[in-house]
Amino acid sequence: MAKKQTKAPYQGDPGDEHVETIVAVKETVTPTTKQPKRKEPTNRSIDGWEIKDRRYVLTSGDKPLSYYMKTRGIYYFDEEKGYEREIQFTENQNTPFVDEFKGNTQPGRIVFRNGVLFVPKQKVMKQKFLSIYHPQAGTKWFEVKPKETAKSDLDTLNMEVDAMLAARELDIDMAEAIMRVEIGSKVAGMSSKELRRDLLVFAKQRPVLFLELCQDENVHLRNIGIKATEMGILKLSSDQRTFTWGSTDRKLMNVPFNEHPYSALASFFKTDEGMELLQSVEKQLN
Numbered sequence: 001m002a003k004k005q006t007k008a009p010y011q012g013d014p015g016d017e018h019v020e021t022i023v024a025v026k027e028t029v030t031p032t033t034k035q036p037k038r039k040e041p042t043n044r045s046i047d048g049w050e051i052k053d054r055r056y057v058l059t060s061g062d063k064p065l066s067y068y069m070k071t072r073g074i075y076y077f078d079e080e081k082g083y084e085r086e087i088q089f090t091e092n093q094n095t096p097f098v099d100e101f102k103g104n105t106q107p108g109r110i111v112f113r114n115g116v117l118f119v120p121k122q123k124v125m126k127q128k129f130l131s132i133y134h135p136q137a138g139t140k141w142f143e144v145k146p147k148e149t150a151k152s153d154l155d156t157l158n159m160e161v162d163a164m165l166a167a168r169e170l171d172i173d174m175a176e177a178i179m180r181v182e183i184g185s186k187v188a189g190m191s192s193k194e195l196r197r198d199l200l201v202f203a204k205q206r207p208v209l210f211l212e213l214c215q216d217e218n219v220h221l222r223n224i225g226i227k228a229t230e231m232g233i234l235k236l237s238s239d240q241r242t243f244t245w246g247s248t249d250r251k252l253m254n255v256p257f258n259e260h261p262y263s264a265l266a267s268f269f270k271t272d273e274g275m276e277l278l279q280s281v282e283k284q285l286n
Contacts (some may be wrong), residue, residue, distance in 0.1 A: 002283055008141070017094070020138050026027070026117045026268070031153070043055075047126060049127075049128065051124065052061045053119070053120050053121050054118075054119050054121075054127050054130075054131070054143055054144075055116065055119075055143070055144045056112070056118075056119070056130055056141050056144065057065070057116050057117075057141060057142065057144055059110075059139065059140060059141055059142055062115055062185045064112075064114070064115065065113070065114065066111055066113060067086070067111065067112040067115070068109065068110070069110045069111075069112070069134070069141075070107065070108035071088060071089035071107070071108060071110055072088040072089070072107065073086075073088075073136065074086070074087055074088075074096075075087065076096070076134075076135070085098070085099060085151065085194070086098040086099070086131070087133050087134075088105070088107070088111060089107075089108045089125075089126065089129045090104040090105045090106055090107055090108050091107075092104075092105065092106040093105060094125060095126070096125065096128070096129050103151065106127070108112055109112070110126065110129070112141070114173050116252075117130070117141070117262070118217075128271050130143070131143055131238040139193065143249055157206075157208040158224060159208065159211070160203075160204050162207065162211065163203035163207035163210045163211050164200055164203045164204055164207075166210070166211065166214055167196075167199045167200050167203035167210065168200070170199065172192060172196075172215070173223070174214075174219070174220060175195055175196060175199045176195060176223060177216070177220045177222065177223030178199065178202070178213045178221045179195060179198060179199055179202065180223050181219065182202050182220070185226070185230060188227075188230060193233060207271055218263060218267070220264060220268070221265070221266035221269045221278070222262040222265070222266045224269070224278070224281060224282065224285065225265040225266060225269070225281075228284070228285060232246040233245075234246055234252070234281065235282050237247065237280075238254065240261045241254060241255050242254055243255070243261070243265060252268075252277060253265070
């Protein structure tokens with residue numbers, strides 16, 4: 001605490017008024033009260049549920065004027081307790097479990113309008129009833145999650161871009177091989193521009209399958225087998241069980257039971273015996 005100096009009035013002998021007496025006076029300091037730190041608001045409840053507005057839509061894509069969901073006489077399997085418990089949506093209970101209700105209940109209704117239901121963040125129990133407890137959650141309706149939807153959309157778009165870039169760089173033989181998987185022998189009558197156009201469309205519409213086919217080494221070998229058969233270099237029996245030489249009918253291989261003939265031929269091409277056949281077929285194709 002600081003001390004302040006001040007002049008005191010003279011109280012000595014007359015004539016000595018010029019003498020100054022210095023008196024120390026304590027200065028009063030008002031103590032300051034430390035303000036508590038303001039607690040930042042959280043968007044999660046005690047049980048970890050995120051407090052936010054939520055929107056639900058019917059999975060069917062239908063948009064009826066009104067859709068009333070069942071809110072009573074239904075059951076939820078409680079894994080902790082190991083048995084089913086009756087649940088009901090109410091307006092005045094803080095639990096959906098009937099065996100935990102206290103006092104009178106006020107039954108609530110849940111109605112989708114035009115296939116959509118908006119539930120504000122204040123209605124936590126209603127949200128949980130829709131998202132967690134109701135047995136039709138995720139099948140009859142689902143919660144719209146913009147962040148997850150954006151991530152899924154971005155993954156899909158990136159996949160499409162990757163597939164279309166790969167399609168653009170494919171050589172014509174591989175392009176033909178992949179399109180044979182999609183449209184079969186129609187490939188034989190297509191021009192190169194038609195083939196590349198349809199390849200890009202295929203890559204955009206079915207990017208996952210397209211990229212898988214690009215990595216499948218048997219695709220090219222199957223295409224060689226199909227082209228060789230179409231040109232009469234090889235023959236496939238009517239029961240699709242045997243490959244022979246087209247010129248001599250000499251038997252080359254039997255197709256294993258329950259296996260696609262051209263997949264079996266592609267596998268055969270990779271054996272020591274099949275490598276010689278592959279080289280001969282490629283020479284004739286070229």
